[in-house]
Amino acid sequence: MSEKELGKKLDRCLADGVVKLGTGLGLGIVFSVLFFKRRTWPITLFSGAGLGMAYANCQHDLRSHYLLHTSEQQEQ
Numbered sequence: 520m521s522e523k524e525l526g527k528k529l530d531r532c533l534a535d536g537v538v539k540l541g542t543g544l545g546l547g548i549v550f551s552v553l554f555f556k557r558r559t560w561p562i563t564l565f566s567g568a569g570l571g572m573a574y575a576n577c578q579h580d581l582r583s584h585y586l587l588h589t590s591e592q593q594e595q
Contacts, residue, residue, distance in 0.1 A: 532577035536570065543569025 547565030555561050 528577075528580050531580060532573070535576055536573035539569035539573040540566060541569075543567070 543565040544562065547562035550561040550565065551557055551559065
């Protein structure tokens with residue numbers, strides 16, 4: 520994997536992490552205020568779920584270079 524390609528993938532990972540963390544944080548605040556009497560655990564739960572999804576997406580994106588896709592398998 521070239522350095523330029525790795526940089527693009529890491530930029531996508533960072534952007535995805537920021538978006539998913541922000542979304543999880545926002546949803547956690549809304550659920551905390553509306554349903555759980557302003558407790559903090561929904562904020563932590565949703566933020567953690569967002570970061571977990573971003574981490575999983577990043578892992579998949581970084582490993583995708585090594586995966587064989589079905590079209591490549593059929594050509595061989």
